[in-house]
Amino acid sequence: MARISRRRPVRLVRRARSVSLGLMLSVAVVPAPGLAAPAPIPETTDDARRLPIPPVDRSNEPIVVMTGGTLIDGRGGAPIANAVVVTQGDRIIAAGPAGSVSVPVGAARIIDATGLFIMPGLIDLHIHFTQQRCHDFGRYSDSPAGAAIRGVALAEQLIGAGITAARDVGTVDDVALRIKEAVDRGIIRGPRVLWSGSIIATTGGHGDEVTSTATGRQKPAMGGPSKGFNGPWEWRTAVRRQVRGLADWVKLGAPADREEIVAAIEEAHSLGVPVAIDSYGQYTDWAIEAGVDTLEHPLAMSDQAVALMKKHGTAFVPTIGAFDNLLTGGYPTAGIPTGGFYHTHSRRFVIDQQEHLGKVAQAYRAGVPIGVGTDIPFENETRYPDAYFRELDYLSQAGMSNADVLASATRVGAQIMRMGDKLGTIEPGKIADILVLGANPLASLGNLRDVRYVLADGRLVVEQLPR
Known part of the structure; x- marks a missing residue:
């Protein structure tokens, strides 16, 4: 079934101003034997079944922003210091160095991740x-x-x-x-x-x-x-x-x-x-x-x-x-x-x-x-x-x-999982499943235990004080 969030993230301080995502995911569908490949389906359920669903308007969904953290985006490149990650509803709309990603006016929640590490869930x-x-x-x-x-x-x-x-x-x-x-x-x-x-x-x-x-x-x-x-x-x-x-x-x-x-x-x-x-x-x-x-x-x-x-x-x-x-x-x-x-x-x-x-x-x-x-x-x-x-x-x-x-x-x-186009990295268009840690997991895998924030489907579901 479709994962379409209609709830606000936990502890939002104010309602986001409407910001249009302008994003439509194109999903490749494997044709049945003997059939020609169909055209990509713009929007599907967020699972392996990939059932077509009507277009989802996320333009009025709340915006959550993370600033100042080191971004390990999962794509294999070097970590990005002083990064900004912007999500709207259940999707990531921007991620990168602070100089290249602006903080939208009217964000519902801004998380100061200075000194923390941001990575995919x-x-x-x-x-x-x-x-x-x-x-x-x-x-x-x-x-x-x-x-x-x-x-x-x-x-x-x-x-x-x-x-x-x-x-x-x-x-x-x-x-x-x-x-x-x-x-x-x-x-x-x-x-x-x-x-x-x-x-x-x-x-x-x-x-x-x-x-x-x-x-x-x-x-x-x-x-x-x-x-x-x-x-x-x-x-x-x-x-x-x-x-x-x-x-x-x-x-x-x-x-x-x-x-x-x-x-x-x-x-x-x-x-x-x-x-x-x-x-x-x-x-x-x-x-x-x-x-x-x-x-x-x-x-x-x-x-x-x-x-x-x-x-x-x-x-x-x-x-x-x-x-x-x-x-x-x-x-x-x-x-x-x-x-x-x-x-x-x-x-x-x-x-x-x-x-x-x-x-x-x-x-x-x-x-x-x-x-x-x-x-x-x-x-x-x-x-x-x-x-x-x-x-x-x-x-x-x-x-x-x-x-x-x-x-x-x-x-x-x-x-x-057959979800590589929707999960596993932090980049525009992906589902906002994000983990924020207190220490660098590349230096020690044990640092994965130091969870500070968890966003799942764009919702802030875990918020913990430093240990």
Whole structure:
């Protein structure tokens, strides 16, 4: 659905004078096979579905200005000292050195960012809003309503840390969609949400097992009726149902037949929806060759997987911390021991942290796009947002420079999300998702924790005093 802000940013001091944006975004639409490329659509929904919407008049929306800060605009150039960033409504209308960008008369809010650092909002490409939290969750039965409440709490944690966009790659019912809508409508605080439905899996595959991947415990009533799909046409049908249900992405799980994987990817792409896969071994290679958009996790990757990713343009979301957690302490409150996966049919291999880091390093050297994703299944109340910053540290351990890690968390992440024309950099026409920090993140990634302001969709949603 469209993200059209009609609310004023928090704590605006006075109403902005009308200033016309004069901006119209042209979005390239991938044509269906056999059809000529259509003309660019001037205005679309701010998600991966890119549905046409009527032109949006932002000329009477409030103007927010940031002055004096050092701008790291995410485009790869040198930081800009004494910068000015101007937003109107949900869009950036100007950004650059103070000498080249004027402060509009009648700005609703002027933020003095002197001594601070301005950068694009962060992106988490692999979360599950419905995952468990709290040490005592085993005492309570679960439900979609309970999952939604947990998701709202997680959304608040993410936005407070400067994570302004998140991709949910597997939800309960339509919980992630409703969180997306609640953020869009201003009902709750949270990141921009792109979402997948439940994982499309074979009967008994990852996403349809009757035992927990983490504990091996049988699910109530043996997991209930199977939600698995079998054969290429059932996988195509599953994709169509998710697209019908407004999913931004499709998420596949392994094991599966090659024909099933190919059919699902082909079907999703024909409908203009990208695909992620949670996979391992030969299933990963099949998915890459079939054109999957993102590979989630570095699990049991073959020797040729990275070369295939480079050849086919596959992006990589390693989620290294999710597996290091298992190796270094498990999830005690969930009764998950240290060491790896146990009692699960779709995870019959050893987790090797150094091998994971090595695969990320190999992909980095090969030029494979690498994004940041966390995928924390339990104890969210204590592990977020720290898990995000730890994930950045893992990428550093794999040999990535601070600048490239920041790019993965912003510009590259937006491109992987299929939102590169709208998110990931600070430049005119982009959505105003902006993070202001107390110290230079290029000097130390740890400075990303020093959040002072967060603008999400042009709204000032976080304002914190210096620590």
